[in-house]
Amino acid sequence: MGRFHRHSDGTSHDHDHGHPHDHEHDHEHRDVGDHSGYPETGPSRVAVLESILSENDRIAASNRSGFEADGVWAVNVMSSPGAGKTSVLKRTLVALGEELRVGVLEGDIATSLDADELSGLGATISLVNTSAGFGGECHLDAVMVRSGLTRLPLDRVDLLVIENVGNLVCPAEFDVGEHAKAMVYAVTEGEEKPLKYPVMFRAADVVLVNKIDLLPHLDFDLDRFLANLHAVNPQATVIQTSARTGEGIEEWCEWLRAGVARHR
Ligand SMILES: Nc1nc2c(ncn2[C@@H]2O[C@H](COP(=O)(O)OP(=O)(O)OP(=O)(O)O)[C@@H](O)[C@H]2O)c(=O)[nH]1
Numbered sequence: 001m002g003r004f005h006r007h008s009d010g011t012s013h014d015h016d017h018g019h020p021h022d023h024e025h026d027h028e029h030r031d032v033g034d035h036s037g038y039p040e041t042g043p044s045r046v047a048v049l050e051s052i053l054s055e056n057d058r059i060a061a062s063n064r065s066g067f068e069a070d071g072v073w074a075v076n077v078m079s080s081p082g083a084g085k086t087s088v089l090k091r092t093l094v095a096l097g098e099e100l101r102v103g104v105l106e107g108d109i110a111t112s113l114d115a116d117e118l119s120g121l122g123a124t125i126s127l128v129n130t131s132a133g134f135g136g137e138c139h140l141d142a143v144m145v146r147s148g149l150t151r152l153p154l155d156r157v158d159l160l161v162i163e164n165v166g167n168l169v170c171p172a173e174f175d176v177g178e179h180a181k182a183m184v185y186a187v188t189e190g191e192e193k194p195l196k197y198p199v200m201f202r203a204a205d206v207v208l209v210n211k212i213d214l215l216p217h218l219d220f221d222l223d224r225f226l227a228n229l230h231a232v233n234p235q236a237t238v239i240q241t242s243a244r245t246g247e248g249i250e251e252w253c254e255w256l257r258a259g260v261a262r263h264r
């Protein structure tokens with residue numbers, strides 16, 4: 001089985017192995033990988049994956065139209081578990097609370113712990129637990145976000161922050177209708193992560209290098225990490241932050257303000 005391609009008219013076909021990545025074709029390409037390791041289920045597996053992803057993209061586009069209609073700028077905040085999304089967002093809400101009308105869509109597999117943590121800081125919060133009707137998924141998809149949006153007054157929101165489920169891979173694979181993707185990466189995770197788990201690093205418009213206050217206690221080589229990040233994503237904006245000390249939070253808020261302002 002070869003590489004799978006989807007055409008803009010919805011039809012699809014496989015190319016043989018070894019077919020060069022052909023940029024002369026004017027149809028849409030989505031490389032869903034080499035599934036030759038699944039000799040029995042390969043073609044049907046690809047068809048199912050493709051169908052799930054195109055359904056997701058359709059609903060993501062509808063979420064995005066809703067944001068456009070209400071003048072909302074949406075950012076999808078992703079990271080591995082515990083990198084510091086909620087801690088950074090807490091400081092963000094304190095910094096931006098008076099200035100922008102912020103909505104938070106809080107994605108977690110279970111519990112309202114993070115939603116509770118962010119409450120009382122001026123933002124409207126909608127919690128989506130993926131274990132409540134969404135099979136306990138390790139990421140948010142466009143359907144889950146759509147369900148959470150019904151609990152937010154989007155016509156009175158300037159900035160929507162979506163805290164995705166803590167996971168270093170899956171969240172980056174799902175468009176939920178956001179305008180930008182932000183990644184929080186903690187210096188405790190190791191310099192090699194952009195190379196080993198490139199998907200999220202590659203998808204991110206901005207990478208917050210968080211827990212920078214811990215650097216004196218670690219062997220972490222910041223330059224090596226930045227070179228690795230640059231190798232997979234030369235375009236990403238990089239902001240060094242500490243949710244503990246507040247370092248870099250103003251720069252991050254400035255990045256958010258600029259996104260909202262561009263959108264207006
Ligand atoms: N030293 C230090 N600790 C931090 C920093 N940011 C977060 N932490 C700590 O790291 C732990 C995880 O932080 P959270 O903000 O809950 O991380 P998260 O990404 O929201 O975690 P999940 O939602 O579970 O994926 C907590 O104990 C925080 O206090 C930081 O900049 N410096």
Ligand SMILES: [Mg+2]
Nearest residue numbers: 085086114163
């Ligand atoms: Mg969190």
